[in-house]
Amino acid sequence: MLEATEADGLTVGQVSTRLDVTVRALHHWDEIGLARPSLRTAAGYRLYTAGDLERLHRIVVYREIGLGLDRIRAVLDDPTTDVPGALRAQRSQIADRIERLQRLGAGLDRMIDAHEGGLLLTVEQQAELFGSRWNPDWTAQARQRYGDTAQWLEFAERSAARGLEEWRAVADAVAGLDRALGDAMDRGVAPGSPEAGRLVERHREVFASYFPLTRQMQVCLGRRYEADPAFAAHYDGVRAGLAAWFRRIVDADARAHGIDPDTATWQ
The missing domain is CATH 1.10.490.50 (Antibiotic binding domain of TipA-like multidrug resistance regulators)
Known part of the structure; x- marks a missing residue:
């Protein structure tokens, strides 16, 4: 991790606000290696670069559609992953959930x-x-x-x-x-x-x-x-x-x- 100043990236708090995710979630993703900030200041504060932010955007999108963190990691990092297949499977699950919610709404x-x-x-x-x-x-x-x-x-x-x-x-x-x-x-x-x-x-x-x-x-x-x-x-x-x-x-x-x-x- 490179040493930097706050002008080189966004802090955890700034990313939390921008992406509407909790600081706790960002820390967890960092700990498990799913989305680590590329920079750190001399004082030890994490900083996210534009590339980090792009990866975080994708994580947020995949999480929003219901993919688990392990599946998200595979989609992002494993070149052998059938991404369209994974998304189709998730779409099928969402369609089932929508049908259940529609029945619940009618009830x-x-x-x-x-x-x-x-x-x-x-x-x-x-x-x-x-x-x-x-x-x-x-x-x-x-x-x-x-x-x-x-x-x-x-x-x-x-x-x-x-x-x-x-x-x-x-x-x-x-x-x-x-x-x-x-x-x-x-x-x-x-x-x-x-x-x-x-x-x-x-x-x-x-x-x-x-x-x-x-x-x-x-x-x-x-x-x-x-x-x-x-x-x-x-x-x-x-x-x-x-x-x-x-x-x-x-x-x-x-x-x-x-x-x-x-x-x-x-x-």
């Missing part, structure tokens, strides 16, 4: 849409799946009420991952539960009975397609089903009085598990 778009809109279904698809009594505004109302809760977050994540057929399975399970509730009420199944308890448990299992439902949360839903005109219309459309009956079986089940329905909260 993020769906996640954003699900967080903001709930169901990623058209109004027509919702009507087909959930029936004519389904109100597509319900998801917007649910977001307004529960959008800052962990339950909405989980619902949105599940919604983003579901396609039409997955939602069809959920809708079939909900419809089957509605029929079972209506039939049980017609047969005079009493709140607090074993059969009523099984229906309450089945409701929690079906509802878990959206997010896990605790008994206290189920009590809160039972109140809402009876008090909210839209929800009451849905259940009473299955059987007259079903919304009120459903609340009674949920409240009775809650009491059997040590929960006071009058003080239950969303937790």
Whole structure:
């Protein structure tokens, strides 16, 4: 290494700024012999010449496209290296990475849409799946009420991952539960009975397609089903009085598990 003054080249700090690489990286490349400065001052400071800078530019470019340091050394110093072949292989890896990132981007778009809109279904698809009594505004109302809760977050994540057929399975399970509730009420199944308890448990299992439902949360839903005109219309459309009956079986089940329905909260 030749002795020089700072006028003969660039210092490590100047090269770091010019090439937007860290001083630590430059020191490492020097230590492993990948890019050593050609000059050093009397005080021992490294200086990079124009030729050194050109090599560093190439290292930065190759590193940016993903080549490892050993591969970069071979490209720069080994005359037997198939440089076009190495670059083609790297291009193929980058293309694969871009494809993965594009899929990730599409997934993020769906996640954003699900967080903001709930169901990623058209109004027509919702009507087909959930029936004519389904109100597509319900998801917007649910977001307004529960959008800052962990339950909405989980619902949105599940919604983003579901396609039409997955939602069809959920809708079939909900419809089957509605029929079972209506039939049980017609047969005079009493709140607090074993059969009523099984229906309450089945409701929690079906509802878990959206997010896990605790008994206290189920009590809160039972109140809402009876008090909210839209929800009451849905259940009473299955059987007259079903919304009120459903609340009674949920409240009775809650009491059997040590929960006071009058003080239950969303937790």
